[in-house]
Amino acid sequence: MPNRKPEIAPAEYYDFIIDLLSCNDGVLPMTKVFDAIERFYGRHFSSADKRMMTMRQGGERPKWKNNVDWAKAIGAKQGVLATVTHKGQKWLVRLEEADDFWVKKAQKKKKKRSFKKKCPNCNFWCKLGDKKCESCGFEFPPVPEKRLID
Numbered sequence: 001m002p003n004r005k006p007e008i009a010p011a012e013y014y015d016f017i018i019d020l021l022s023c024n025d026g027v028l029p030m031t032k033v034f035d036a037i038e039r040f041y042g043r044h045f046s047s048a049d050k051r052m053m054t055m056r057q058g059g060e061r062p063k064w065k066n067n068v069d070w071a072k073a074i075g076a077k078q079g080v081l082a083t084v085t086h087k088g089q090k091w092l093v094r095l096e097e098a099d100d101f102w103v104k105k106a107q108k109k110k111k112k113r114s115f116k117k118k119c120p121n122c123n124f125w126c127k128l129g130d131k132k133c134e135s136c137g138f139e140f141p142p143v144p145e146k147r148l149i150d
């Protein structure tokens with residue numbers, strides 16, 4: 001059990017979250033994820049895990065929740081997990097296992113986020129997905145697309 005370390009590592013939560021979502025058709029509200037983690041790990045929390053952290057947007061929360069967010073970030077980076085807002089709350093989605101409804105929502109959200117790239121020819125800021133510069137017509141070299149879901 002994860003008791004020797006002063007803090008439970010994000011990687012530990014990551015494995016737990018993957019299993020948890022598998023048992024729930026790939027989707028759970030984030031509050032339920034936190035609840036499940038607290039139920040399972042709560043009695044192993046060290047003072048380091050319980051330490052209260054000030055959040056950027058105000059308020060406080062225990063360190064372990066930060067580590068759970070790290071776990072989510074690991075999954076998002078790998079294209080395994082996504083956070084989706086639905087009916088006024090956040091849901092954690094395991095893309096491989098969730099229904100299309102959730103996967104589409106996750107993809108839509110990703111598209112909406114407007115990443116930009118700079119045109120090397122005229123320095124105009126273009127959308128990351130643009131093949132040509134809107135301003136001068138410079139053709140961006142093709143970027144190999146990452147596969148999200150098998």
Ligand SMILES: [Zn+2]
Nearest residue numbers: 119122133136
């Ligand atoms: Zn340009």
